[in-house]
Amino acid sequence: MAEPAYTVASDSETTGEEKSSAFPEIAIGVDIGTSQCSVAVWNGSQVELLKNTRNQKMMRSYVTFKEDIPSGGVSSQLLHEHDLLSGSTIFNMKRLIGRVDTDPVVHASKNLPFLVQTLDIGVRPFIAALVNNMWRSTTPEEVLAIFLVELRAMAEAQLKRPIRDVVLTVPVSFSRFQLTRIERACAMAGLHVLRLMPEPTAVALLYGQHQQQASPDNTDSGSEKIALIFNMGAGYCDVAVTATAGGVSQIKALAGCTIGGEDLLQNMMCHLLPGSQSLFKNHGVKEIKSMGLLRVATQDAIHRLSSQTNVQVDVDLGDGLKICKVIDREEFEEVNKSLFEKCESLIIQCLQDAKVEVEDVSDVIIVGGCSLIPKVKNVVTNIFKGKEPYKGMNPLEAAVCGAAVEGAVASGINDPFGNLDLLTIQATPHAIGIRANGNNFIPLIPRNSTMPARKDVVFTTTHDNQTEALIIVYEGEGKKAEENNMLGYFKISGIPRAAKGVPEINVCMDIDAANVLRVLAGVVMPGCRQPAIPVMEVRMPTVDDGHGWCTEALNRSYGGRLDLVTVEKKA
């Protein structure tokens, strides 16, 4: 048996106590994209992108399972695009990680040329690669870990030092549960996550550095520059509004959704071959091959449509199935109309959340793989009345460069020229609260709150002599508790017997600068300053897979017996 490609380090809380070097280790910045991936590091004076042995800065995000040893897109020499699509290669792990099999994104992934099986009961999907005509099961975490091991080896070879600390960029729409899965994958690869940065905030940091370099002595000036960052890659679409001055970037609002190049591609595949989903349902070897061929041809057509107004698609899918069609740009835009509209509404929502008018925005930054699509650029610039997008950044490298800058800043590196005198004041992308007042979601920390954040709310019992209460923590924007992502739950017991509404149950949520969420709960009886029972402090999320099940099970077992309601504050 071959050595496993990764080592399972105990995840989280593995502190870097064995640091012997007098110099602090500079954390590397990693941008794991749905389709492409890159690594960058602060080299002492500027950000440098690392290249693999094939001299690539951008590496495809995939892992091929062949024989015993899996190999990823960093090291392997890809013979032909079609090899990638023969069933043995897993990709799009960023779209699959931390999702359950009822998630529409998982369902959309069933068209990929490897096995994604769902039972639609709220557990993790079954994912497998075809190796020697056998389905070998894997998980998105495992695939990501194998990939990260390769990235780490590449970085270590180039920087000639061991790599441990990383700053990773993540989509805005990732739930806290998904973030833990990313951390888990990093731990499997022996990496310690210093910070997970929402992608547009990494771009905001880079923008802050640009502004600082352009006019280094405006620290004292009150005038800030507002920028809108639109980032659309293969898997996700993110928006941020940032206010920057004197090296301080304050994230005013964040918005994100699961829309990306992958959706454009799938819509086009459906357009070229109506009913393609049902055609490939069985995942036979032949079907996978056809699916792969169609995918490559469509992807190629979309790429060419960025520079041409029409393209000829000519592909033989085998079994007498041939596609011969001319597609023009308008057709492509029409097919994906609803996706572009969603992007537009995301930007508008972000501007509203930030309480910023279109006229206040000094720079519009469009980054990510999809920024090359003319329609995407149009959608953004139209909102800003035709304003030319910001030119100072490479749209494909901005996020990873921002992550590398954050890596240097967070590692405590000083730059004699002040290039690292930067600070990003982050905001929470989702509201966090608990279930109370029946089945309602009561947010304690609203969306777009500045981090670190601390908020507390007083709740009380719903029954006389209620001695226990259940705190169920959710994240999201839904009014009803179950419309949100459950992060975890715990029970407070030992509430002194009293009439309903008398005990004060204090729930406090605390998000530190590293985005760690802690929920504290305690009971105070009126007239006492001392808590009635020891305060509970719980780090969230605590749930593992199948969180939907937990809610149902809790409801079944306890009904409303352990419920809470909010208390009208006495002013």
Add this chain to the structure above:
Amino acid sequence: MNTLSLSSNISISKPVHCLPFSNKQHKPSHMKFVVVSCIATKVKSNEKNLYNILSLSPKSATMDDIKRSYRSMALQYHPDICHDPSMKEECTRMFVKVNAAYETLSNPMLRAEYDCELGLRSRMMSNVGVSEDEKWRRRWQEQVGGLKKRSLRRMGQKGGSWGNRMRTQNMKD
């Protein structure tokens, strides 16, 4: 160790001249957490004045002044700037306060409300020189303002976040 944390607490509080520490400096026997709670009590008496937290003059501070001061305070107290792990908690606490002050003062509506509360200006005066556009904005924000004010007052009464008090208390026991 105790004296170290004590002195660094004081140095960090210097720019906020609303925190008179003079009488607290000579208690070296106290644990760090006791010092922390002392700060909380001291701030409490001044909590009402958000201008002090941002080192601003209530009468003359312009929006630019508020933003500038917020940024310089952020550069001082944001936990990302602070690389001393023992100071992180205190920095976080200060930054949360600075941020709350900024959120009120950088919003013209909330600031006007707050100024009324301080008795700096009358409600009538606060409307002088405000455009129509600003007026409707104020109206719809009135509701939010009320809520905010209540929570601020509650904070003022209790002296910082409940979680902090509980944590401090637990650690003392």
